[in-house]
Structures are given as C-alpha cells and as structure tokens.
Amino acid sequence: MDAQSPSPVPPPGCPAHNSGGRVPLHGPEFAANPQAYYDYLRxxxxxxxxxxxxxVEATLVTDYATALSLLQDSGSFRKxxxxxxxxxxxxxxPDSPVAPVLAYRPNCMFSDGAEHLRLRRAVTDSMARVDSRKLNQTTERVSDYLISQFGVRGSADLLGDYAKQLPLFVFNELFGCPADIGDRVLFGITGMFDGVNADKAVEVLFGAVGELVALKRSRPGDDVASWLMQHESKLTNEEMVHQxxxxxxxxxxxxxxxIGNTLHRLLTHDTYAYQGxxxxEAIDDTLWENxxxxxxAPHYPAADMEFGGQQVRAGDLMLVSFxxxxxxxxxxxxRKAGSNRSHLAWSAGPHACPSKDPARQITMTAIENLLNRLPDIALAVPEDSLTWRPGPFNRALATLPARFTPVQPVRRPGAANAAPVPDRHEERVEGRGRRPERAGMWSSFLTWLTK
Structure with missing residues (x-):
C-alpha cells in the first residue's frame, strides 16, 4: 500500500494469529477497548x-446498511x-462460555416464520398492557428501596448495589412473583450472569418460573405472566416457562x-449538567456509543451465499455488531443531521427488542430518582481505573464506585421507619440454601413495602 493507504494495524494485544486468522472478541484486551477492534475489523x-x-467461530457484521439487510431478511437468515x-x-x-446465550430454546428469540409470529405476538401484546404510570411507580419504589440499603453510607457501587438489582426487582413485580418464587428468580438470574454455579442457577430459575406458571394457571392476577397465559395464542405450560x-x-x-453505562456517562461527562x-440525551448517547x-442477534444463513463481501455457508453463525x-x-x-434514535442498539426487523419503550422508561425513572435523591453523587475513583466485564456480547462495567452526601432511608407512606435490609452477602448465601432462616432479597423488599 502507498503512504496514503496504510495497512491496518491490529489493536494492541490482539492475538489474531493464534485464532486461525480470526479476531478474538474475548479477553481483557477486547473488553478494555472494543472500538479499537471494530476499527480494525472494518x-x-x-x-x-x-x-x-x-x-467458537463467527462472522461479525460491522456495517450499518449490511446489518439492516441481515436483520430484515428473515428468508435468507434464520434464528x-x-x-x-x-x-x-x-x-x-458443551461447556463453552457462549453456549448459554446461543443455544436453542423454544421461545420467540430462537424461532422463525409462523411460530415466531405466534410467540412474539403473545409477548408484545402482553408487554403492551403494562401501564406506564404503574411502571414508573414500581421503578420508583424499587429505586427507593435500593437507595435505602446504601444511602446512609455515603458511598456505593452503582453496578452491584443499584443497576444490577433494579431490573430484577421491577420485572419480579410486573410478573406478579410471590415472595418465595421471586427470591429464587433473583438467585437464578444473578447466578447465571455472575457465573457462580451457573448450572444450579439455571435449574433454580426454570424451577421457579415453572411454579409461577402453575400458580397463575390457578390464580391469575393483573400481571404480565397472567396476561401472557390468557393470550389468544394459547401457550402451553412449556411455552409459558420459556417466554x-x-x-x-x-x-x-x-x-x-x-442503566450502568448511562450513569457512567453522566458521571464522566460534565457537559450534560448544562443541557436541558x-x-x-445521555441515554441516547449511550445507546449510540456504548x-x-x-x-x-445470532442468525444462520439458510443456504450458501455471498454476503458482505464474504462467502458464508448454510448454518454459519453470524452476529451483528450494534x-x-x-x-x-x-x-x-x-446522527449529525438530527436522527438521534436511528441507532441499532435495539436491533431491527422482526426480532427487534419488543420491550424497548418500557426499558427506556425504567432507565429514565431509575436514574432520575437516583439523581434526585443523591444530587451531589460523583465518581469515587479515577475514570481510567474502571474495568469492563469481559465477553463478546455485553458492554458492562465490573463496578462503578460513587460517593455522595449520606441520606436517611425513605419512609414509605404509613411506615414508621424504613425496614432494615439484610446484608447482600448473607442473602446470596441464603439463596444457596445455607441459611434458610434469612429472608431473600425479594421477600425483604415486599416486607419493606408493607412496614
């Protein structure tokens, strides 16, 4: 190449020569600076x-128009x-770390054609029934509860103490989980993503969801699980569990x-303090850049073909790099022209995220309530000391330490005092069955609401 067209240089630490010429999207080097890898992949x-x-080999789509072409072509690419x-x-x-994310399950994410339409319609119709006002109230209650755990300390890990737990609590309430089932749902999902006894965590999660389905069959309520069960798609118990x-x-x-990435952006970019x-704005910028x-979005070509300048074979694993x-x-x-929400963070086509509006609303409410309660919150460590969790799929910090002026626990309406909250470590131990006398996290939240 001439001086005006230099050869692309692999990012520092990229051991592509050890991966059969493939660029590895795993390890600390990729987690620390994925954009350097994407620049090289282009x-x-x-x-x-x-x-x-x-x-585990795959073809990664890095171009916007090409990604849209794949995501919208359900005839050539299957799920x-x-x-x-x-x-x-x-x-x-069988024990590959990516298998739990990519392996087939009978749900709308891994289905095609008429079966996908049936299962997806049940999900989207049920989620559409969630009242936005109730969702705000639920998120605020959960936010208040979590802040009550760490607010008096004047410091917190906004990932482990807040962003990690809030979605679990909100979804538990939206799905009408009683105390015992909700405790096991929280334990199962946390274990799956933390990699702590993941097989046991999956077993606990699906067992708990199976009990929730049985409960809603006999005693339906005003919740997403019951609406899904009552949908005209007439889902079987197995289909209910997997959806x-x-x-x-x-x-x-x-x-x-x-939530975590947006909080990170707000705490590391002073310019947002001067914007209406x-x-x-911070949520949109995060969806674009982080x-x-x-x-x-794993897809599989239905036949051998040329796509994006490369030959791909039927059954090859193809992913989209949002x-x-x-x-x-x-x-x-x-983006400069003002199309601030034309990003692909929610995917696109028939398998686009069915819950992007509730997700955005939960994020907005969770962050707004946190900043209102802790107005002087600031990053507690230098930004360059933060580390990102390794892995090819997600983009997430390991921790987000913050400091703020200590605040007193929120008093719920009709409550004399906010209920004490069990130590998080002891809750996790209880979740493994070692301390059955301790209440789980969901039980503690429900108790806090009624005190």
Whole structure:
C-alpha cells in the first residue's frame, strides 16, 4: 500500500494469529477497548471473521446498511439455533462460555416464520398492557428501596448495589412473583450472569418460573405472566416457562447495562449538567456509543451465499455488531443531521427488542430518582481505573464506585421507619440454601413495602 493507504494495524494485544486468522472478541484486551477492534475489523469490509470464545467461530457484521439487510431478511437468515452447523458437528464444547446465550430454546428469540409470529405476538401484546404510570411507580419504589440499603453510607457501587438489582426487582413485580418464587428468580438470574454455579442457577430459575406458571394457571392476577397465559395464542405450560424466562433473562442483562453505562456517562461527562434533556440525551448517547449489548442477534444463513463481501455457508453463525454499526462512518452523518434514535442498539426487523419503550422508561425513572435523591453523587475513583466485564456480547462495567452526601432511608407512606435490609452477602448465601432462616432479597423488599 502507498503512504496514503496504510495497512491496518491490529489493536494492541490482539492475538489474531493464534485464532486461525480470526479476531478474538474475548479477553481483557477486547473488553478494555472494543472500538479499537471494530476499527480494525472494518478493513475486512462489511463483515469480518471473529472468534467469540476459544474454538467458537463467527462472522461479525460491522456495517450499518449490511446489518439492516441481515436483520430484515428473515428468508435468507434464520434464528433457529438448531441450524448452527459447528454445534451440530461437535465443534463447540458443551461447556463453552457462549453456549448459554446461543443455544436453542423454544421461545420467540430462537424461532422463525409462523411460530415466531405466534410467540412474539403473545409477548408484545402482553408487554403492551403494562401501564406506564404503574411502571414508573414500581421503578420508583424499587429505586427507593435500593437507595435505602446504601444511602446512609455515603458511598456505593452503582453496578452491584443499584443497576444490577433494579431490573430484577421491577420485572419480579410486573410478573406478579410471590415472595418465595421471586427470591429464587433473583438467585437464578444473578447466578447465571455472575457465573457462580451457573448450572444450579439455571435449574433454580426454570424451577421457579415453572411454579409461577402453575400458580397463575390457578390464580391469575393483573400481571404480565397472567396476561401472557390468557393470550389468544394459547401457550402451553412449556411455552409459558420459556417466554417468561426469556423476558426475565433477556430483559435483565441489557437493562442493567443500559442503566450502568448511562450513569457512567453522566458521571464522566460534565457537559450534560448544562443541557436541558440531561438524562434523555445521555441515554441516547449511550445507546449510540456504548450500547448495552454490543454484539448479538445470532442468525444462520439458510443456504450458501455471498454476503458482505464474504462467502458464508448454510448454518454459519453470524452476529451483528450494534456497537460497530452505530459508530461507523455511515451513521456519523445521520446522527449529525438530527436522527438521534436511528441507532441499532435495539436491533431491527422482526426480532427487534419488543420491550424497548418500557426499558427506556425504567432507565429514565431509575436514574432520575437516583439523581434526585443523591444530587451531589460523583465518581469515587479515577475514570481510567474502571474495568469492563469481559465477553463478546455485553458492554458492562465490573463496578462503578460513587460517593455522595449520606441520606436517611425513605419512609414509605404509613411506615414508621424504613425496614432494615439484610446484608447482600448473607442473602446470596441464603439463596444457596445455607441459611434458610434469612429472608431473600425479594421477600425483604415486599416486607419493606408493607412496614
């Protein structure tokens, strides 16, 4: 190449030569600076060869227009993970760290055609019944409860103490989980994402959701689980369990990351303090530049074809890089022209996020309530000391330490005092069955509401 067209240089620490020429999207180097990897991947063209975990190969779409083409073409690209050729050929180890995210389950995320339409309609219609005013009230109650845990200390990890827990509590209430079932749902989802005894966590989660389905069959209520069950799609018990588990799991990780990443942006960019749409603007900027799920939307070509300048085979694993597409040259002009929500953070096409409006509302309310309660909150450590969780799919901080002026616990209407909150470590131990005398997190929240 001449001096005006230099050869692209792999990002520091990129061991592509050890991955069969594929660029690895795992490890601390990628987590620390994924944009450097996306800049390098663009030299391949609209698509690039990547490795998601040792031995797990995929084609990553990094261009906005190409991503839209894939996401909107349900005839050429399918979602059913049973088509994944490398998995069927035994090339993917059963204990691969990416298997829990990509493996097939009978829900609307992994279905195509008429079956997808039936399952998705049940989900979207049920979520559409959530009253926005009630959702705000629920989020504020959960926010007040969580702040009551750490507010008197004057310091907190806004990931572990707030952003990580708030979506779980909100969804538990929206789905009408009683105390015992809700405790196990929280334990199961937390264990799955924290990697602590993940197999046991999955078993606990699906067992709890199965009990919730049985409960709602006999005693339906005014909640998403009951609405899903009453839908004209007439879901079976198995289908109910998998749709509810999908909503709980898929709704939790992106939402906690969106809350955390937006808080990170607000605490590290002084310019928002001088803008009228403080939180709204920060959410949009986060969805553009630091989306909570940076690489996902697994698809499988229905036949051998050329796509994005590369030959792909039927059953190849293909993922969309929302983060790379959002920050590519094509989107820069659209964003400057004022199209501030034309990003791909919510995906697109028939499998676009069915809950983006509630997710945005929960994020807005959670952050607004936190800033109102703790107006002088600030980052407690230098920004460059923060670390990001490794992995090819999500974009999430490991911790977000903050400091603020201590505040007294919120007094609920009719309450003499805010109820004391159990230590988080002891709750986790109880969740594993070692201290049955301790109440779980959801039980403690329900008790706090009625004190």
């Amino acid at each position: 030299h391949y063209g609209p698509t690039a060869p990547v490795e998601l975990a040792p031995g 059913d993970a049973r088509r994944w050729r490398d998995l069927n050929d035994g090339k993917i180890a 509810l588990a999908l909503l709980l799991v898929a709704g939790n990780e992106p939402l906690r990351n969106l 749409g403080l939180i709204d 989306p909570p799920m940076q690489n996902l 983060a790379a597409a959002n920050t590519g040259p094509t989107l820069t002009a659209a």
